[in-house]
Amino acid sequence: MAEERGRRPGNPQTRESILEAAIESFVTEGYGGTTIRAVARTAGVDPALVMHFFGSKDKLFEAAINGTMPVALLVEAIDGDEEHLGERLVRRYLGLWEDPVHGPKLAAVVRSAAATPATAELLKELMTRELLGPVARSLSHDHAHIRGLLAASQLLGLAAMRYLLKIEPLASLPADLVVAAVAPGIQRYLTGTLSLAEATVVPR
Amino acid sequence: MAEERGRRPGNPQTRESILEAAIESFVTEGYGGTTIRAVARTAGVDPALVMHFFGSKDKLFEAAINGTMPVALLVEAIDGDEEHLGERLVRRYLGLWEDPVHGPKLAAVVRSAAATPATAELLKELMTRELLGPVARSLSHDHAHIRGLLAASQLLGLAAMRYLLKIEPLASLPADLVVAAVAPGIQRYLTGTLSLAEATVVPR
Incomplete structure (x- = not known):
């Protein structure tokens, strides 16, 4: 049960929050204007967690396009x-x-x-x-x-x-x-x- | 004869030099990265002369596209x-x-x-x-x-x-x-x- 709370690696909701923040940023700021750091801040997580889920800005963008x-x-x-x-x-x-x-x-x-x-x-x-x-x-x-x-x-x-x-x-x-x-x-x-x-x- | 020398208002070659500098800048720097000042510098003229010939950055761009x-x-x-x-x-x-x-x-x-x-x-x-x-x-x-x-x-x-x-x-x-x-x-x-x-x- 404790597993379900908080924003930790492995929590699908955390991944979803990051993805939503990323889509929002790519759409409004473009690829060049989007940073892992800003996406992490919007999603309320550590930048390392964004890297954990997506590996790179390119991969994050690919997931965002796939989700869009x-x-x-x-x-x-x-x-x-x-x-x-x-x-x-x-x-x-x-x-x-x-x-x-x-x-x-x-x-x-x-x-x-x-x-x-x-x-x-x-x-x-x-x-x-x-x-x-x-x-x-x-x-x-x-x-x-x-x-x-x-x-x-x-x-x-x-x-x-x-x-x-x-x-x-x-x-x-x-x-x-x-x-x-x-x-x-x-x-x-x-x-x-x-x-x-x-x-x-x-x-x- | 003296009219043919130098870069002054009314000299078609001056207008042509400005236009060439503008095309170069729009193509390499884009619309946003192009300034009247930089175009004037490349063309070796005063920025006021660019305004004299083209009136605005928009008009300069229109002339550049027309020339391109x-x-x-x-x-x-x-x-x-x-x-x-x-x-x-x-x-x-x-x-x-x-x-x-x-x-x-x-x-x-x-x-x-x-x-x-x-x-x-x-x-x-x-x-x-x-x-x-x-x-x-x-x-x-x-x-x-x-x-x-x-x-x-x-x-x-x-x-x-x-x-x-x-x-x-x-x-x-x-x-x-x-x-x-x-x-x-x-x-x-x-x-x-x-x-x-x-x-x-x-x-x-």
């Missing part, structure tokens, strides 16, 4: 007929950006990645492993990985212009119309004819 | 049959990013815009006026502005993943294959059927 990015909710959109995969992905993706909880966190992480190469690197790794991998594996077509990347490039650019730069009239276009406009292109990237045949022969 | 972004080279790609507009734009766009002079400048400006809201705002204005306007005016279709923005979202996301994040295998894919993969979607955005009919009725 609703990747699993996007991966769920894979389930269903391949013919409507593009539409499901775009609809779910817009839904996440427009969600009052997930949207601001996504915006903060993407802004942070744009400003900091180290952040971009970690985000890239996470997205490749957690999102692009599952999507590519679900496709029955050649060049599944490049197909996923092309789709991701459209989705990233769309979010940047609609949700980060808020460029009108794209920013105010009803989500249904955005889905109607964008999903066919995503579907084509994922399952259409792309003339990527030479890509494996001439990778340059 | 090879917008005119993209706008040239508009000329030709509308049926191949997408292919011409994508090909020219990739060519600029892969150009040894323009590419690094484009990357620096986009990185700077991603990190600084004020930079993003200026870049947004410039792109809308100088690039999107001409492209939209060249289209004979409804919703030309939204069409241009959708195309721009794909092009922006593509550059981010291929040239800034350098995600493989997209980063090493030969440009011809990227054009073949991406141009049909750009063409569809610009001249295809997008079901945007309600967009003017329900702008929300």
Whole structure:
């Protein structure tokens, strides 16, 4: 019972408090402005305990992104007929950006990645492993990985212009119309004819 | 003749030296790290002269972006049959990013815009006026502005993943294959059927 009280190594609540403080700091201060010391102070623990749980600022950031990015909710959109995969992905993706909880966190992480190469690197790794991998594996077509990347490039650019730069009239276009406009292109990237045949022969 | 010597107001070479120093500083130090004073020092002029020519740091930055972004080279790609507009734009766009002079400048400006809201705002204005306007005016279709923005979202996301994040295998894919993969979607955005009919009725 005594084990449950206080903030000590091994207490899952302590780890959670540190993670929350870290997400808060990364979102508001960015990667560069976040220190192990400040995160520890916010969480009310010793900096050594932050290191005990996470090992390094990089690892802490990776855990924070993992705890922030609703990747699993996007991966769920894979389930269903391949013919409507593009539409499901775009609809779910817009839904996440427009969600009052997930949207601001996504915006903060993407802004942070744009400003900091180290952040971009970690985000890239996470997205490749957690999102692009599952999507590519679900496709029955050649060049599944490049197909996923092309789709991701459209989705990233769309979010940047609609949700980060808020460029009108794209920013105010009803989500249904955005889905109607964008999903066919995503579907084509994922399952259409792309003339990527030479890509494996001439990778340059 | 004496008019040609020295660095005084009215001397175009002085303005050019200041602009070069400003571009150099914005690219290496970013918007936040650039000061009128430092630009003046690099250009070997009095800070008052920088203000005389450009009026404010914002205006100096706008002139620097104007001097950096090879917008005119993209706008040239508009000329030709509308049926191949997408292919011409994508090909020219990739060519600029892969150009040894323009590419690094484009990357620096986009990185700077991603990190600084004020930079993003200026870049947004410039792109809308100088690039999107001409492209939209060249289209004979409804919703030309939204069409241009959708195309721009794909092009922006593509550059981010291929040239800034350098995600493989997209980063090493030969440009011809990227054009073949991406141009049909750009063409569809610009001249295809997008079901945007309600967009003017329900702008929300």
